[in-house]
Amino acid sequence: MYNPVVKWNRITGIILLIMALVCLLISIWPVADHTIQIPFSISDEIAGKLELSNPDQMRVGDKTEIILRIVLDQDSQENQKLTLISKLELYNLEVTPRRESEVTIDRSIPLVLTWKITPRTSGIYSGTLWLFAEANTGDRSLILARPIQLVAKTLFGVSYQMARIIGFIGLITAIFLIFFPIIKQKLRGLAYNLM
Incomplete structure (x- = not known):
């Protein structure tokens, strides 16, 4: 028996399912990073390279990382240790660590400095x-x-975290709209057979 409400529920469910899947895919797709290498030298004895990686864009509500990798050249002095002080100044953003960081780097071991950033707007x-x-x-x-x-x-217009929640709710609703009439029909058939 043809029921137009069931048909429109199914069509609405399929459209909602497609929209929810697109929203979820976009919100979990990884953001590309941009990496540059910068050579440096402090004196004749200490030289190396910096490798800076930061995202092309940030997602509101998600954590983002800026990574600075420091490698001293192998031909630097054998036992030369170096004290480095780093700070990332980004205003109106939650940055961790917020203050200056002081670390001692050994010639043979690369150092990786990481800042975590969370934009709210x-x-x-x-x-x-x-x-x-x-x-x-x-x-x-x-x-x-x-x-x-x-x-x-x-x-x-919403944060990526909220978009994932909306996408998940839309996915559950779409599955309900698509499959509830089928389950209801099967249950009716089962009840009819029991009588």
């Missing part, structure tokens, strides 16, 4: 990544002062 955020070398006397020499510009985006 969409927009363009600018700041600077600072890296200093500190001598035993306490004097600092600048290694890197790199301007950083990050774009935070929303998905359909």
